[in-house]
Amino acid sequence: MAIVIATIVSKLRGKKFNLPPGPIPVPIFGNWLQVGDDLNHRNLIDYAKKFGEILLLRMGQRNLVVVSSPDLAKEVLHTQGVEFGSRTRNVVFDIFTGKGQDMVFTVYGEHWRKMRRIMTVPFFTNKVVQQNRHGWEAEAAAVVEDVKKIPEAATNGIVLRRRLQLMMYNNMYRIMFDRRFESEDDPLFLKLKALNAERSRLSQSFEYNYGDFIPVLRPFLRGYLKVCKDVKERRLQLFKDYFIDERKRLASTKAMKNDVKCAMDHIHEAEEKGEINEDNVLYIVENINVAAIETTLWSIEWAIAELVNHPEIQKKVRDELDTVLGPGVPITEPDINRLPYLQAVMKEALRLRMAIPLLVPHMNLHDAKLGSYDIPAESKILVNAWWLANNPAHWKKPEEFRPDRFLEEESKVEANGNDFRYLPFGVGRRSCPGIILALPIICITLGHLVQNFELLPPPGQSKIDTTEKPGQFSLQILKHSTIVLKPRSL
């Protein structure tokens, strides 16, 4: 161990790096024992206040650079977008992504470019939105109908998230495979949901940090990594057997030849042309399952929580829908443009409750410069996007949920990264391509719910609990609250 440390120290010294400031590291552990496991957006703000808008933490052998200003975010994501356009993985993500055979966690280069190009036509165009929006509208309407059938929903309340989760799976599985699940009890849906949840839990946990930060301890992680491998294999097999191969079989039948293509049909074409292999296809499905479904669901769940806890804002959304569309006229995707207050509510939820508050970690493959500092190759770069969007130096009373800010002083700020203080989807080369789908899905869902119900906390409670759940890089609500949905009498 002493040799390893001596080598690293001499390597860094030898290069005469001018490293960013940070707490003084101790041998072997670096800063890990001082800073602990939970490097969430809030803890990192405290470090930024102490050490500045760029700082370095040594987590065992790994360098972690935290960026906390709009100017430096611009440098990482835009100006030096190529230099900082790679991703770090860790021992667990290596397993779940087949060492970067996917798109989200692969380094910046040929493979990433190809995957992003191949995924664009099937997933990330306005044509896809237009092809699928009726499906999203129908899924939101189905949520409303199902809730109305549960008498308890109007009295003691229900955990609405469970039904919304089914809706989000249906929204994305319609795009991917032209498939949907009938009910929350559908055995295939239950299997899929359980495996995805296990994948999320295993990768978001802090349990494996020690083996990731300090390689000599890795043998102790063997049991954990074995569980990860097992989950990964069962999950990919499920995608293959029940969805990918099934779609291939269906698409080859005569009756389907003239049908509108779903995403998997486009992806199979790329596979047939030899542009990607069978494993890449599997990892595309893997990526959509994690990047698309949960993130959008968390955002909807947060927005609903804020609407429940701010009845006056909820009323304003409802009044806007009634005035612009007319009472009882269900919201559709093209209506969203005419509903500025609903859009402002969504933006405000994405600001205060940013689903990926530190973005997906970036990485520089080679030694680089940032600000006036040297950044050693393969450092993990966290952009604290949550702080950029919640720093009182840049925002008026950021702690308040006040959608009107996006109609008043911040009316020019969009979710697409046109302002480096507000990056819920990142910006630049590695920014979220799914924004084109996520925004309309969120608006359609919230719109349908508010049009049909008064959303309230359960009896005896004045607000629902909005405690945050810790995770490696996600911001989820800790408790999936019970919500009362009182049907409106129109």
Ligand code: HEM
């Ligand atoms: C509210 C919902 C969503 C949020 C908040 C969100 C947020 C993000 C963020 C912050 C990143 C990383 C940006 C960076 O590192 O600079 C990202 C990447 C990504 N997102 Fe999303 N996302 C959402 C929905 C979706 C959807 C619906 C899809 C797909 C249908 C999707 C697919 C992806 C992919 C493939 C990447 C990786 C891009 C790359 O590495 O090149 N996301 N997302």
